[in-house]
Amino acid sequence: MYLPVLFSILLVISSVHTFQYTELAQYVDSHQEDYVEALRDWVAIESDSSNILRRPDLHRMMETAAQKLRLMGGAVDLVDIGEQELPDGQMLALPKVVTAQFGNDSSKHTVCVYGHVDVQPAKREDGWATDPYNLTDVRGNLYGRGASDNKAPVLAWIHAVEAYQALNMELPVNVKFVIEGMEETGSNGLDAMIVAQRDTFFSDVDYIVISDCGWLSRRPALTYGTRGNCYFFAEVEGPKQDLHSGVYGGAVIEPMTDLIGILDTLISPSGKILIPGIREAVAPLTDEEWKMYQDIQFDVDNYKSRVGVNELMYNNKVDLLAHVWRYPTVSIHGIEGAFSDAGSKTVIPAKVTAKFSIRQVPNMEPAMVKKQVTDYLHSVFAKRKSPNRLKVTMVIGAKPWLADTRHPLYEAGKAAVKRVFDMDPDLIREGGTIPIARTFQDVTGKSIIMMPIGGFDDGLHSQNEKMSRYNYIEGTKLFITYLNEVSQIKKQTSV
Amino acid sequence: MYLPVLFSILLVISSVHTFQYTELAQYVDSHQEDYVEALRDWVAIESDSSNILRRPDLHRMMETAAQKLRLMGGAVDLVDIGEQELPDGQMLALPKVVTAQFGNDSSKHTVCVYGHVDVQPAKREDGWATDPYNLTDVRGNLYGRGASDNKAPVLAWIHAVEAYQALNMELPVNVKFVIEGMEETGSNGLDAMIVAQRDTFFSDVDYIVISDCGWLSRRPALTYGTRGNCYFFAEVEGPKQDLHSGVYGGAVIEPMTDLIGILDTLISPSGKILIPGIREAVAPLTDEEWKMYQDIQFDVDNYKSRVGVNELMYNNKVDLLAHVWRYPTVSIHGIEGAFSDAGSKTVIPAKVTAKFSIRQVPNMEPAMVKKQVTDYLHSVFAKRKSPNRLKVTMVIGAKPWLADTRHPLYEAGKAAVKRVFDMDPDLIREGGTIPIARTFQDVTGKSIIMMPIGGFDDGLHSQNEKMSRYNYIEGTKLFITYLNEVSQIKKQTSV
Known part of the structure; x- marks a missing residue:
């Protein structure tokens, strides 16, 4: 009986630890159209959090996200975070925050993915070439409000978990989701919710991953700071x-x-x-920072032509990056x-x-x-x-946020990028704000990484926002891989 | 045979020259509701000349005005004044100008009434208490975009002619109308039309009357200048x-x-x-002007409280009037x-x-x-x-416009105001622009008077524009009376 038992144990370990990347990547590739359809459904909901007239759509968006996670067997909550006061004194219900949990194995790390499904305002007459709420594929780019910021990344994370499930592979880590609907107007109500659930939902979370940002060039990036x-x-x-x-x-x-x-x-x-x-x-800018900026792959002339201006506020790489970061x-x-x-x-x-x-x-x-x-x-x-x-x-x-790029979470990120894209990521900061990063840091004390999959030219907050099929699909593979890399951190730290 | 013939001649003269004010005023009073309904129909047409998307409504407005004049037996033309070039280079048809003529007796003076039936933009959400395109009577004030500027005054002129017709009274003067649809955006195309018709439509016009302005207080006014x-x-x-x-x-x-x-x-x-x-x-401001301003009935404190401010750019009457006029x-x-x-x-x-x-x-x-x-x-x-x-x-x-207040046309105006309102009018200028006054002056060389019937608090170009029933109805009587007073000028000048 001894040998078979050992064999069984080895089998179990194997099923946990062998990362079958090829199968998972093939699964993702073969489900590309399903993923695009899912994004189309989400983009069609005008979940503009700054427009109080769109609040019913926003509520519907939160319910849609919750239902998707429920159907995958997640333990899902729609957390009531109260009301907001409008300038005229009236009170308006905030969109509920969706939380979900997949896996509850205390021997594994728990990764919490944060995302948002509200969007910036967009009207066709602002200068959109297509209806901003009808996802339109033009030569491999998926145009629509919220496509890149942040609906496709949220879906990519969901699809990453779904891929493991579909192939009957055990998730290498427990995965939690926190999906909110007020990010574009300042994450009203979310801070209090995180504080309130610090010792419950967040108590077993080890790492927090945020994919609400974009690359700096065609090279994948990991983000370690925001304004x-x-x-x-x-x-x-x-x-x-x-x-x-x-x-x-x-x-x-x-x-x-x-x-x-x-x-x-x-x-x-x-x-x-x-x-x-x-x-x-x-x-003050340190010498070390200056050196890091010098090493980043960034073409100022290309940036200029993308923005469509002849001259920028600063026309050399370091000054320019420093002034947006x-x-x-x-x-x-x-x-x-x-x-x-x-x-x-x-x-x-x-x-x-x-x-x-x-x-x-x-x-x-x-x-x-x-x-x-x-x-x-x-x-x-x-x-x-x-x-x-x-x-x-x-x-x-x-508040702004700043992480330590030498943390194992970033090493895991570098390894995942290397595997999926066969190159090293740029280590970048983000000029925009993801306020929740700072809140997570301050309230939970957990380590945070930002792992963008959005393209450098996605047009966040402007006309003709898009997410490329390439980034959406390869990004899903990146997330799948990253979950596995994070599970390796555990081994390293437990060694 | 001699006496009866003389008697007949006297009868004819009598029917021409006896101004039956009481009957006409009674007719107006008894048709008040019809006049309000006519205004309601016109206000319902969103004839916003600044919004190219409303151009079809504007065309419909011009046709509606033309049809009303046709039904009264006027000789009506819809004059094509060409196209306007939009900022993007596209061409858009201008609203046609309505011209009409009632009476063609060369022994009488010919008065040409100018008005416009386009309006400024208005949206309920700008802060209107009522739908700006649904005329709403609140305690004798008729609220709606264009009510005072300039639809009710145009209708009052039409109703003035109609009253003479209904009572089978001969018009004391020939009456012509020029009604345009681009006033709020600068009367595009009208100047050229006036130049083109100077020797045809305008050749027999003696006087031009414009009622596209308002009183300064509760006292009726005649306007002799615009900016x-x-x-x-x-x-x-x-x-x-x-x-x-x-x-x-x-x-x-x-x-x-x-x-x-x-x-x-x-x-x-x-x-x-x-x-x-x-x-x-x-x-430079002349001593004579300064003296005129001093004599005008104008309460600065009342003006302040109407505007809703504690302090104005100038807080004394003369400086204030000078800076708006x-x-x-x-x-x-x-x-x-x-x-x-x-x-x-x-x-x-x-x-x-x-x-x-x-x-x-x-x-x-x-x-x-x-x-x-x-x-x-x-x-x-x-x-x-x-x-x-x-x-x-x-x-x-x-361009600005300035008239001579000693002209018989103004004397006739004073007499008409005296008859209808039993008081002397203020002689005022207008801070706003009625560009057509200057064009009429420059092109036709005719004398022009501005005879407002709008109230001092009508809210032109702002939220909750209105025309009071009092001003609308008494204004109609004023116009009826004025036509008779102008016919007296002829007698004076022929004496």
Whole structure:
């Protein structure tokens, strides 16, 4: 009886530890069309979290994601995270957060995948070549709002688990999901949910993986930092209603003139932030960082031509990367309440609200940025001696995040990229904000990796967002492989 | 036979010259509901001339006006005035101009009434309490886009003629109509039409009456001047498409920052126009003017509370009236292409177009203003050393207009106001632009009067535009009376 028993034990170990990459990769390739259809279904749901009129679609999106995970046998919860307060004081239910669990083997590591299924606004008339909510394949690129940010990556993770299941292969690690629906407007309610579930859902999580970002070039990348985001509304209110500019022009101090005047004091033409205290708070660039940036594969001319400009704020690689990754910037997004349609309208808008944001970096703090911006704008406004009323609010205050690239989680990432793409990844930072990374770090104390599969030219937040079939499908293989690589960390650490 | 013949002749003279005001006024009063229904039908047509998608409605509006005049037996033409070129180079048919004629008696004066039936944009969500295209009566005020500007005044003129017809009274003067559909966007095509018909349709016109304006207070008014309007688009274009502000913020010189920067150089916080040459061109205020302004019934505090502000650009009557009537001003209306919805969007808009206008006055010239503004903005923009591209275009260039208040046409107006309202009118100017006044003056050489019936608080171009039943109905009586008063001018001049 001894030998057969040993044999059985070896068999079990084998079934756990032998990673059958070829079979899994073939399975993925042969299910490509199913994956595209799944993405089409998700893109069709206009889950715009910034538009309160789309909230029913957003709820439907969360339920759709939950149902997909349920059908795969996951232990799924739709976690109520409460309500948000609208500017007018009304309360609106937040989209529930989907959590799911696959596997519960305490001898394995537990990887928690974070993603979001809400999207930025998109309208055909913004300049989309196709209907943003009808996934359209043009020469291997899948165009649609949310395709890359972040619906395809979330689906790729789900499909990675599904592939193991379909081939009756045991998952090398336990996999958990946290899928939210408010990422694009600042992950309202998610922080509290993570705090609340720190000792329950998150207690056995070892590593957190986020794929809400993109590569820097055609070379795969691992991301080790993001900028934060302080998003402001600056509202100037004057007359009680819009006025005819012929009838009242010259009589009233126009809110729009005041707003333009204070916006013009935020940043200089050469990109210098003029708000006192902001630049002083930024961590200085180290020699080591400078060296890392030097080594990154990045073609400034190609970047220019992709953006469609002749000149950038900085035209050498290191300065450019540093200014999108580790220096703050101010962007003015637009003005609500003014005339914004085509044509000519002779109106004096009564109340205008500028939307602008400051991408923040270590060692800036959102609470301090809020104070600096608010104080500064009020002081600038006071100098105008306007009878209009200024109100400055910070509606998003998301912190930056920075990881240690020497952590085993990153070594596992490098190995997975090597296996699937046969090359080393770039180690990059992300100019955008994935606030949840910082929250996970602060609240759970777990290690985090960002593993993007989005292309460098996916057009996140802009017209004609896309995800290429190549990135979607090879990305699914990357995730499958990564789960296995992470299971190896366990062996290493237990050795 | 001698006496009966004389008697007959006297009877004829009597039927021509006896103005039966009481009967006409009673007729108007008893048809009030019909007049309101007619206005409701017209307001229901969204004849927004600035929105090319509404062009079919605008064409329908012109046909509706023409049909009403045809049914009254007028000699009606729908005059083709050609096409307009859109910013993208496409051509779009302009709404036809309606001309009509009632009476052709060369022994009488011919009065030509000008009006327009296009409207400014309006959306419920702009802050309207009611559907802007569903005329709604709230305590005697008729709310709807275009109610006061200019559909009710046009209808009141039509109803004035109709009242004479219904009572079988001969019109004391020949009446012509010129009704256009592009007034709100600069009367595109009308100037050429007036020039073309100067020696045909306009050859027998003696006087031109325009009722496209409003009173200054509850006292009826006659208007003797308007400001012009130079409306500009300033477009700054950078990247080839909108960009994610996280990913690209810090890398690109943002068009929005450039645009805000140049807009901020147009006007000072205290209302001083900073564009070189503009202020120097303005005719100085004369002592006589100053005296006239002093005598006008105008309550600055009431004006403030109506506008809903604590402080105006100027807080004394003369300065205030002077700055809305006879000094230029700059209004920034809004920005197209930037984020303008509710909520937060982290976008770097690729192309943004500011809309602003300069109300101009004697002795400014639109061609010179165009050059001054364009040169100035380009020089300011050049100092920024931005790689983005600036394009400045003047899309409307409408001249100011000024009449002589001692002309018999104004004396007739004073008499008509006295009869209907039992008070003397204020003699006022209009801060807004009725470009056609200047064109009529320049092209036809005829005398022009502006006879408003709109209320001082009608909310032209803003939310909740309205026309009161009182002004609409008494205004109809005023027009009826005025036609008779104008016929008296003839007697005076022939004496």
